[in-house]
Amino acid sequence: MSQITRRSLALGLPMLALAGCGTDRPVPATSGTIRAPRLTPPRLGDSDPVSFAAPAPDRYAVHGIDVARFQGPLDWRQARAAGVNFAFIKATEGGDLLDPMFADHWRGAGRAGVARGAYHFYYFCTPPEVQARWFIRNVPRTRGMLPPVLDMEWNPFSPTCTKRPPGAEVRRQARIFLAALERHYGQRPIVYTTPEFYRQNDMGRLNEEFWLRATAKNVTEVYPGQSWRFWQYTATGIVPGSEGATDLNAFNGSAAQWQAWLERRQV
Template sequence: MILRRALILSLLALAACGSPGSPPPAPPGVLFPAAFGDSDPVSFKGRTPAAYPVHGIDVARFQNDIDWNTARRAGVNFAFIKATEGGDLKDINFDSHWQGAGQAAVKRGAYHFYYFCTPPEDQARWFIRNVPKTGGMLPPVLDMEWNPFSPTCAHVRPPAADVRDQMRRWLRVVEAHYGQRPIIYTTPKFYRENDLGRFRGYDFWLRTTAKTPAETYPGQTWRFWQYSATGIVPGIDGDVDLNAFSGSRADWQNWLATHALP
């Protein structure tokens, strides 16, 4: 992503002015162009992230004290916020991120990091318990990737057919509660090893930070592209994941009209 230094500097200066140090919220519905940097930029071939007009981020406990008004004016038009893991873990920053994004009129959605050591129904109920139905919220996200860090679950890797069955069970419970068909997030390795291309009728959010989705997931349609884990965004300390929406500004508005919670 091209670093637009002048705009970033002006946004940072704006964040330092006034009380309590943040610009006033921008009007709801206004889309801002991405004024992001990247601490480890990649030169993509084909249709690059810059070709897409609507950008956003995803955040978790690693991001603290986000100035959401500044971030929104820098091009954070949407945010996926980590809510839960497994059947008993809640992200410590979920509530503050959820509230802050909402106050800044950032379109927000919540995601669940899946564990293979807990029944999918239990995980779905845990997500529902912790993520309130909120008008305008984006569809829930099921984050499917292998977890090498869990002390108890890192080596539990069911066969592909079992993986897909567990996913369907979680998706059914969550869709019934929110009235929204969830989005599936995944990584290249997990997608390939579990044949997730078999899922039809779901929007995909795809991670690929070295190549375009067309190169990494041939033939797979997608709605969101996580294209960097090293983004630099005014209002956020440290690196943050960057994402692009698949269509035009009009496509974004049309997608919200049919997918956001009324």
């Protein structure tokens, strides 16, 4: 596969683990602007490309991004025109943090016609019921939104929460959180995780729909035998309308399969 340059589309690289902080100001539950999804081909680049084994990310038809406060304001219309067909937006963390850019990103993506979903960064020092209520309080149930996402990974940078429970307890808490969100949003959430966390906690036993991080090797090499829906393949993506590095993701399927998945999975 050809590698990606700053000006070329050759998708495939290391994506950031989802994380961030926020405020405790809730976002009003508003309906937002929903448009019928229109697939646009990607014109994205990478400042530090990796040569992936086939199938490399550029072989997938549908690409998107994930964002948090670190990206700052985006020109979402420009990003949409460049092939950002979906976005997962950091909403909450633990039981009391709201990403300060969530409302801005949520509105901007919706107005630009980008299929959007919200994700929660999990803390193992707060009960799953409390974290689920916090997410529900801050993420409006919006017609056409993608399923919510539970981001589970170790957080080595937290000054307050260093707990690493055993795999059975990790999976138990995940199921409680997922069930609470499914009841509220009417869709089973997606689970995001990283290679280390996946292996240490036997996350495949959850039997959920996965969004997987694999930034140095093909996702099928990093998670052998595991089915997946989204692949986070680089943290150094170049996206028109976004300043600095941006995480890039690929959908596992063709353009027609993307449309069919949206029909099944949009809230």
